[in-house]
Structures are given as structure tokens and as C-alpha cells.
Amino acid sequence: AQSVAQPEDQVNVAEGNPLTVKCTYSVSGNPYLFWYVQYPNRGLQFLLKYITGDNLVKGSYGFEAEFNKSQTSFHLKKPSALVSDSALYFCAVRDMDSSYKLIFGSGTRLLVRP
Amino acid sequence: GAVVSQHPSWVICKSGTSVKIECRSLDFQATTMFWYRQFPKQSLMLMATSNEGSKATYEQGVEKDKFLINHASLTLSTLTVTSAHPEDSSFYICSASVGQGRDTIYFGEGSWLTVV
Numbered sequence: 001a002q003s004v005a006q007p008e009d010q011v012n013v014a015e016g017n018p019l020t021v022k023c024t025y026s027v028s029g030n031p032y033l034f035w036y037v038q039y040p041n042r043g044l045q046f047l048l049k050y051i052t053g054d055n056l057v058k059g060s061y062g063f064e065a066e067f068n069k070s071q072t073s074f075h076l077k078k079p080s081a082l083v084s085d086s087a088l089y090f091c092a093v094r095d096m097d098s099s100y101k102l103i104f105g106s107g108t109r110l111l112v113r114p
Numbered sequence: 115g116a117v118v119s120q121h122p123s124w125v126i127c128k129s130g131t132s133v134k135i136e137c138r139s140l141d142f143q144a145t146t147m148f149w150y151r152q153f154p155k156q157s158l159m160l161m162a163t164s165n166e167g168s169k170a171t172y173e174q175g176v177e178k179d180k181f182l183i184n185h186a187s188l189t190l191s192t193l194t195v196t197s198a199h200p201e202d203s204s205f206y207i208c209s210a211s212v213g214q215g216r217d218t219i220y221f222g223e224g225s226w227l228t229v230v
Binding site (some may be wrong): 042044 | 171207
């Protein structure tokens with residue numbers, strides 16, 4: 001079975017500092033990995049995805065993620081955090097075995113303090 | 115990115131009544147749509163997967179007679195909560211994908227349902 005884990009419920013960082021939101025995955029084949037962000041009372045916004053190719057994936061709003069096959073990780077990063085980045089972040093893997101649904105991690109709340 | 119529109123954003127209904135939530139892909143044809151439910155401060159729980167023109171596939175534990183899903187066209191899927199009860203109050207989110215595999219799945223803005 002495919003799964004993703006987000007080990008941190010919350011990440012706190014000061015504005016201007018780099019941020020990392022962690023995600024590890026477990027899949028039976030090639031991983032199709034995604035990051036989404038959710039602001040309060042809103043749907044999910046797509047940030048970036050890894051399908052194949054370069055291990056460093058660049059996405060929206062200055063975010064990037066590094067795919068590491070040996071560590072089965074897909075951590076989300078940003079060089080300089082903004083207060084407006086404060087939100088709930090979800091890592092997901094697409095289930096390629098059956099329904100092609102997204103399997104989500106538990107989510108990590110990012111709090112960027114001024 | 116592609117746009118998925120969900121309507122209504124907020125709805126209040128009385129116990130025992132039914133309520134319909136619409137999900138539309140505005141600028142692409144969605145062969146597959148997904149319906150999720152999210153409880154406060156929790157992750158998304160997949161309810162069902164629907165493919166255009168065929169019956170929805172429900173996740174284990176989701177009552178298909180209570181949560182009716184219709185995907186009649188490539189741009190519209192609907193979720194009808196029948197005989198709603200207060201415990202059905204939740205945030206419902208739809209998502210849509212052009213196809214399977216490598217395609218990005220785009221999400222609607224969600225619908226808050228409150229059953230009183």
C-alpha cells in the first residue's frame with residue numbers, strides 16, 4: 001500500500017529564515033508526489049509535483065521540493081519564509097495501483113512569525 | 115493552473131433534508147473527479163472517486179445511499195447528501211483531474227455544510 005508521512009504537526013519559523021516541511025513516502029513503484037497548501041476555510045492549492053527528472057522541483061510562490069530516492073523523502077523548502085506562507089501543507093502521493101487517487105499525509109501547519 | 119469551481123461555498127440545511135454540492139472544472143475536461151471530507155484540523159478523507167459516465171467508487175465505510183455522487187459530464191460532478199443529520203456537518207472538497215497517472219489533481223474551494 002502507498003502512503004506518505006508528515007512527521008511534524010507544526011513547523012515554526014521566523015520571517016526571512018529558510019523553511020523545511022518534511023515528507024516521507026512509501027510506494028511500490030515509481031512515486032508521483034505532490035505538495036498542496038491550504039489556507040483557512042479554503043480548498044487546496046497545488047504547489048508542485050515530482051514525476052520524473054530533476055530531483056529538485058520548483059513550484060509556485062518560491063517553493064521547491066527535493067526528491068530523495070534513497071531516503072524516500074520529498075521535503076518542501078523555501079529559502080526565505082513570509083508571514084503569508086503560514087498555512088496548512090499537505091504532501092500526497094498518487095495511487096498508481098488502482099484508483100489514481102491522491103493519498104495524503106496528515107498535514108503540517110506552518111507558522112511564520114514576523 | 116486549472117480551475118475547479120465548487121458551489122455553494124456555505125450551506126445550512128435542516129435535519130432530514132437533502133443538499134446538493136456542485137463541482138465544475140472550468141477550463142478543462144475532467145475524466146475523474148474525487149470527493150473528500152475534511153474535519154477541523156484534520157487531513158482529507160477520500161469519500162469516492164467518480165469517472166464520467168460511470169458509477170462512483172466509494173471508499174470503505176462511506177454510505178453510497180447517503181452520499182450520492184453523479185458525474186454526468188466531463189465538467190460537472192455533484193454530491194448530494196441525503197437525509198442530512200448534524201453529524202454530516204463538515205467541509206466537503208472536490209477535486210478533478212484530466213486523466214490518470216501523471217496529471218495534476220486540482221481542487222475546488224470547498225463547501226461548508228452545516229446541518230441544524
